[in-house]
Amino acid sequence: MTPGETRVVRRSVGDVDVVELHGEVDFASADEVREALCAAGAPTVVVELGEVDFIDSAGLRALDAANRDLRTAGRALALVAPPASRAAFTFRIAGFSADGVHDSVETVLRTVANRQS
Amino acid sequence: MRQALSVWLEATGLDDHKAHDVVLAVSEAAANSVEHGYHFDSVGNVRVEAWENDGSLHVAVHDTGAWRTPPERSERGRGRAIMEALMRDVGFETENGGTVVRMRLPLAGRQVP
Numbered sequence: 001m002t003p004g005e006t007r008v009v010r011r012s013v014g015d016v017d018v019v020e021l022h023g024e025v026d027f028a029s030a031d032e033v034r035e036a037l038c039a040a041g042a043p044t045v046v047v048e049l050g051e052v053d054f055i056d057s058a059g060l061r062a063l064d065a066a067n068r069d070l071r072t073a074g075r076a077l078a079l080v081a082p083p084a085s086r087a088a089f090t091f092r093i094a095g096f097s098a099d100g101v102h103d104s105v106e107t108v109l110r111t112v113a114n115r116q117s
Numbered sequence: 118m119r120q121a122l123s124v125w126l127e128a129t130g131l132d133d134h135k136a137h138d139v140v141l142a143v144s145e146a147a148a149n150s151v152e153h154g155y156h157f158d159s160v161g162n163v164r165v166e167a168w169e170n171d172g173s174l175h176v177a178v179h180d181t182g183a184w185r186t187p188p189e190r191s192e193r194g195r196g197r198a199i200m201e202a203l204m205r206d207v208g209f210e211t212e213n214g215g216t217v218v219r220m221r222l223p224l225a226g227r228q229v230p
Binding site: 026027054056057058060061086090093094095096 | 119137140141144145148195196198199202203
């Protein structure tokens with residue numbers, strides 16, 4: 001992967017689409033990331049940011065925008081950023097709302113499973 | 118731009134965490150320039166200068182667009198919050214019709230928010 005590139009890896013776990021982002025989420029990749037998140041078809045979309053090397057405020061805006069789009073469509077976006085990750089660091093210093101930021105994909109999947117049972 | 122800056126920072130012996138802080142702050146300054154200076158409608162250059170002096174790493178990000186102050190509490194304000202969390206003495210000035218964002222990072226100790 002060349003520097004500056006963003007890679008998207010998808011998987012489905014039951015009713016949840018997990019979108020794993022690698023590389024950089026910035027001004028240049030913001031639209032691509034927003035589209036990738038909205039293209040997932042499940043009621044709940046989890047974006048896994050633990051492998052992101054770089055994310056800036058343009059990246060946060062892309063996540064906000066995807067969250068709005070999905071909510072409008074009656075769906076939900078959950079963010080996963082382990083506390084030691086670059087993404088969690090950017091969230092903290094930018095004052096990005098920590099509501100809905102989870103430590104792991106498993107935490108989100110358990111929450112969804114509990115809601116359904 | 119980030120790649121070139123990262124290479125230079127590595128050569129100065131800055132550790133990975135500090136280098137990431139500087140690259141993130143500079144990226145925000147450049148994005149501010151691009152969004153507020155140019156409004157996406159014209160092509161302009163953003164020039165980044167970085168140097169060491171007096172125990173600090175100094176950075177200046179110049180552009181040739183007209184500075185517009187981002188609205189308070191807007192999501193655009195996050196870029197500024199990020200710069201101010203990572204660097205000291207973040208300042209915005211106009212210069213020959215363009216703008217320059219200046220900031221510095223003390224090279225001893227790292228601030229962790």
